[in-house]
Amino acid sequence: MKTTAIDPKIDLKSIKDCPNSFVMAVNDTMNVLTGKWKLPIMATLIFGKKRFKEIEREIPRITPRMLSKELRELELNGIVKRTVHDTIPVTIEYEFTPSGRSIKNVLDAMVEWGQEHRNTVMNRLSKVNL
Amino acid sequence: MKTTAIDPKIDLKSIKDCPNSFVMAVNDTMNVLTGKWKLPIMATLIFGKKRFKEIEREIPRITPRMLSKELRELELNGIVKRTVHDTIPVTIEYEFTPSGRSIKNVLDAMVEWGQEHRNTVMNRLSKVNL
DNA sequence: CTGTATCCTCCGAGATACTG
DNA sequence: CAGTATCTCGGAGGATACAG
Numbered sequence: 001m002k003t004t005a006i007d008p009k010i011d012l013k014s015i016k017d018c019p020n021s022f023v024m025a026v027n028d029t030m031n032v033l034t035g036k037w038k039l040p041i042m043a044t045l046i047f048g049k050k051r052f053k054e055i056e057r058e059i060p061r062i063t064p065r066m067l068s069k070e071l072r073e074l075e076l077n078g079i080v081k082r083t084v085h086d087t088i089p090v091t092i093e094y095e096f097t098p099s100g101r102s103i104k105n106v107l108d109a110m111v112e113w114g115q116e117h118r119n120t121v122m123n124r125l126s127k128v129n130l
Numbered sequence: 131m132k133t134t135a136i137d138p139k140i141d142l143k144s145i146k147d148c149p150n151s152f153v154m155a156v157n158d159t160m161n162v163l164t165g166k167w168k169l170p171i172m173a174t175l176i177f178g179k180k181r182f183k184e185i186e187r188e189i190p191r192i193t194p195r196m197l198s199k200e201l202r203e204l205e206l207n208g209i210v211k212r213t214v215h216d217t218i219p220v221t222i223e224y225e226f227t228p229s230g231r232s233i234k235n236v237l238d239a240m241v242e243w244g245q246e247h248r249n250t251v252m253n254r255l256s257k258v259n260l
Numbered sequence: 261c262t263g264t265a266t267c268c269t270c271c272g273a274g275a276t277a278c279t280g
Numbered sequence: 281c282a283g284t285a286t287c288t289c290g291g292a293g294g295a296t297a298c299a300g
Contacts, residue, residue, distance in 0.1 A: 022173070022237070022241050023170060025242075025248070026169055026237055026240045026241055027169065028244040028248060029240040029243055029244040029247075030169070034164060039153055039157065039160075040153060043152070043153055078247070078250065078251055099246070099247050099250045099251075102246065103243055103247075105239050105242070105243060106240050107152075107156055108239075109235050109238075109240075110155065110159040110236055111152050111155040111156055112155075113233055113236045114154075114155030114157075114158035115155050116229070116232065117159070117162075117208070117229050117233075118158060120208060120229045121207075121208055121229075
């Protein structure tokens with residue numbers, strides 16, 4: 001089998017080229033997940049809707065600038081939904097979209113592998129240090 | 131239920147604190163996956179051992195500096211194994227460790243979500259543009 | 261062939277102050 | 281409350297040349 005060149009920024013025409021389209025799909029997922037605060041933010045939303053200030057309070061050391069920026073990205077990516085309630089003053093709620101909620105499957109796989117891999121590394125280290 | 135504060139750089143003592151230990155495990159996995167070239171490199175290794183130059187040829191625009199750097203990180207993380215053959219000149223082969231190969235489960239989940247999510251976004255866009 | 265060594269650029273993210 | 285506006289800095293990654 002002739003292996004195909006793999007390009008991190010591949011163009012759309014080659015979407016039917018198998019290994020590359022996989023890399024593309026993984027890249028899409030990565031883009032949603034990368035950034036220092038995306039994961040913590042998503043973790044706060046797992047148990048339901050939250051307001052800006054609530055999220056800020058639950059994530060130590062995040063600045064409003066970063067929270068705002070990351071929430072906007074997540075919204076643009078169709079991961080979270082932003083709802084404005086015209087109370088006085090206005091309150092804003094953030095929550096997962098269905099698509100956002102379904103990313104939990106990915107996170108589950110990552111948790112499982114992360115824990116297994118940590119054990120593997122620990123075992124290797126403890127054997128080395130006997 | 132009292133929600134716990136989520137910290138991206140949590141210390142090890144709180145490993146038993148459930149939501150945080152999940153975030154930690156996900157972070158471990160992310161650390162292995164982040165970097166512009168890790169995924170393309172891993173993609174080249176899916177079908178078996180490869181030499182430095184072979185990998186370099188299959189990944190357009192990667193520089194030896196970056197390939198070297200990323201391979202070293204992958205090796206340190208226990209994802210790939212580096213084997214030196216004392217031919218003349220020496221040839222070096224890179225391949226997955228079992229732990230590295232098992233990350234495929236994560237990638238599969240990412241491929242599936244990435245493709246679903248792309249469809250979701252496409253549908254939304256095409257409805258907007260009717 | 262399998263990498264290192266330098267130098268350089270750009271962007272993610274922190275600090276801090278301010279706004280409607 | 282829910283953000284925005286500036287300023288700054290470190291580190292990821294590129295270009296290019298060189299080494300064993």
